[in-house]
Amino acid sequence: MRRPRATRVHAALATMALAAAAATGVALSGPEASAATDDAGGYATQNGGTTGGTGGQTVRATTGTQIHQALCNRADSSTPLVIEVEGTIDHGNTSKVSGDSCDTADDRIELKGVSNVTLIGVGSGAVFDQLGIHVRDSSNIIIRNVTVRNVKKSGSPTSNGGDAIGMETDVHNVWVDHVTLEASGGEDEGYDSLFDLKDNTRYVTLSYSILRNSGRGGLVGHSDTDVSSSFVTYHHNLYENIDSRAPLLRGGTAHTYDNYFVSLNKSGINSRVGAHVKVENNYFKDSKDVLGTFYTDKLGYWQVSGNIYDNVTWSAEGTENHPAGPDPTSNTTVSIPYSYRLDPAACVPDVVTATAGANKGLRVSDGSCSPQTPGPTPTPTPSGSAPTSPTPTRPSGANLSIGAGSDGSSKASGTSYGNVRDGDLGTYWSPAGPTGSISIKWGSPTSVSRIDIRETAGTVGTITSWRVVNGDTGVVLASGSGAGAVTFPQTSLRKITYEITGASGTPQVAEFETYA
Template sequence: MPRLALVFVLACWGAIGSPAHSEAPLPEIFVAGPVEAADTHSGGFATTAGGNIPGARRRSAATLEDMIQEVAAAKAAGKPLVLTYTGNEDAQIARITQDHTADAYQNCPRPHWHAPYRELQIKEFSHGLTILGANGSSANFGITLIRSDNVVVRNMKIGALAGAAHDADMLRIDSSSNIWIDHNELFAVNNECKGSPDGDLTFESAIDIKKDSHRITVSYNDIHDSKKVGLDGSSSSDIAGGREITYHHNLYRNVHARLPMQRGGWTHLYNNLYSGITDSGINVRQAGYALIENNWFENAKNPVTCRYDAGNCGWWELRGNNTQSAADNATYNITWTGGPGYLNADTWDSTRAFPLTLTYTYTAHAPECVKAHLAVVVGVGKNLATLRCP
């Protein structure tokens, strides 16, 4: 089926926070029609159509249990799969959100951190798989990829999981390659509950990428109200020869830390909007490299940093962001804290050139357009819309 395109002209719209830029150029918004087999340009390291290839099974599922069965059947048959999730678990999400919202004394009414972790586990699946949330669907379960390849996850709304004591990530990528995480909404509660296990655990991560994982793209996601956003590597020994990850056109709002916490490897972060970081942002550690390009930062603590890694910080190259010098910190309400082994980008200077040759083409739009218009195309229910700026 030919690709359908619709071009809007939008009135200038100040996205989130201040300062607004009402004079920013009007963007073009591209709205994709049905996903085609050729839809493999992720704007990042991933180059996969997932299961949307000839011979694929096409199934729908309204429950987690049905999804588990459909994935198992496709794996047994050796077939690619496009699986559309149609369930709605808003009630469960709302209940857990309420039960984990802290009062003035940091007490939460009824925490669920020891509850079972509900997950769709995709293990050793390499035939091609697309998980696609139907508009209006929502999930109170996570999706974990283990030693799998060629997987796309799109348009999934996942919120406030129970089972943090059991590592209840919303999305987890372990020893998997060629993965595209696109146009999802991921959220929990950005507070701590007194008495939670290990001293800092309320919810686990929105997106953790670990072990021997390569060629990952994380794009156009709306990630909000989350305490731990994501790891790139789970420990100082989890370097895996260097993961290659692209984060682009993601909206981060009211989040605490780990955007991501990077251990080794190479990350390219472009055209993201960071609005409301309450502890720390892009944390480049364990001799990792980050290319941080044409992003918008505002209302943030320690948005680009290396911390908790004395003597082994990584490096960042800063290109074309809205923040160019120390004078911009006050303009965009950016603050910094320090400590032993900490290194902050408080003067907005690069520490080393990004050494990796990128394997994909992309357009890095002006951060002013990202600020003004990104929020209307990220997340679920947008028909995979993408941002195009003059």
């Protein structure tokens, strides 16, 4: 029986992976060696996870216009969709397409106001030539196995503000994997950045990718007043011949591990304006000022471990120059809420060289490049919290949800976010599918230490797993299974979110009660 197209593509990529692994001697896993290798890692696994267009229709596109048509032909802007791309996508074959489920443009690939989309290069490869990919006001997006090159903000032609991949304005849950992003110079030559995240972009993972030959690698936050973007993971990437911003972090939290940095010419990981970054098991080579706060006196923070600094030079401390070296030490701690496996830094150059970038068969490290490679690390408990299970005793006192506001990730037809705070067990909210999130919010900071999630009488037991999240910071306050009463350390916040991460059917939440 003939296999579905997506399966045939993955099988071909797996064959390429095995041949390359045999040639390099590096221990690798192909995309079909383990189900886990085809899943997002890092912060993209949080906030409900990132699955892209999984389960939706698969279409083939060989032009930018066809990509836009595929987006516009969906039933609505959230209908799952996998777009397989082959060939060169450029200004000559990309035009605006109109429709109720899309908002496209002539001069870039526009993923605006959409969700549940996978864009993946197949066959002989996908190259976006002088044409950037723009993600705006969107969620649950996967971009894999594509090359984006020579996108300019000045000169001709221009695209996407000069960013190879740019995300801005309320974007969350994006996985960018096995891509090659490259320029041919810096700002003076008309280029801007390779990978920029701005204006409340959250829960993003960049993995097994190449960023090279650019003045600017990428940033999180476009200015010192834009500190709303956060929760970004960078792992197993190659940064090569980059002047600075590898990346630049303004506020928020980031995790960078098992990356290979070569020829960072001016500065590397630039943590500033209160940003926190965990930097572990990276290999820095032939570079300058690879970590610190640079070009400002608004300091950031870092936790370091297991990194190798090979021919790295450091500048002197100054009023706007605060290098972490020559002997980098931690000045904070960063809790990571997901499991991950570290390769020892000594083998990172070989592993990353063999796996990172487009047209590498989606190969990944299996973590066995050294006998000392640790196994998967247990998921740490975020600071100030502990996983908890529902308690049989309902909280007492005033229900703070009465009179508050509410919102959520989605709502099924006939249900309302406000039903969870009306004190009526006969009304309820349901997500559009088996998982989703519902929030209670206040106009001023409110202290909360207990909640009670009350399902409708006919659906008790439908919710199988959940998380309680501080909606202001993204910190997980508690997690567990089965709806009911939950306690956690008292926290002052404006918004608290209940994320349903697993369910045996469609949940019906009658009340989301909150207590001091």
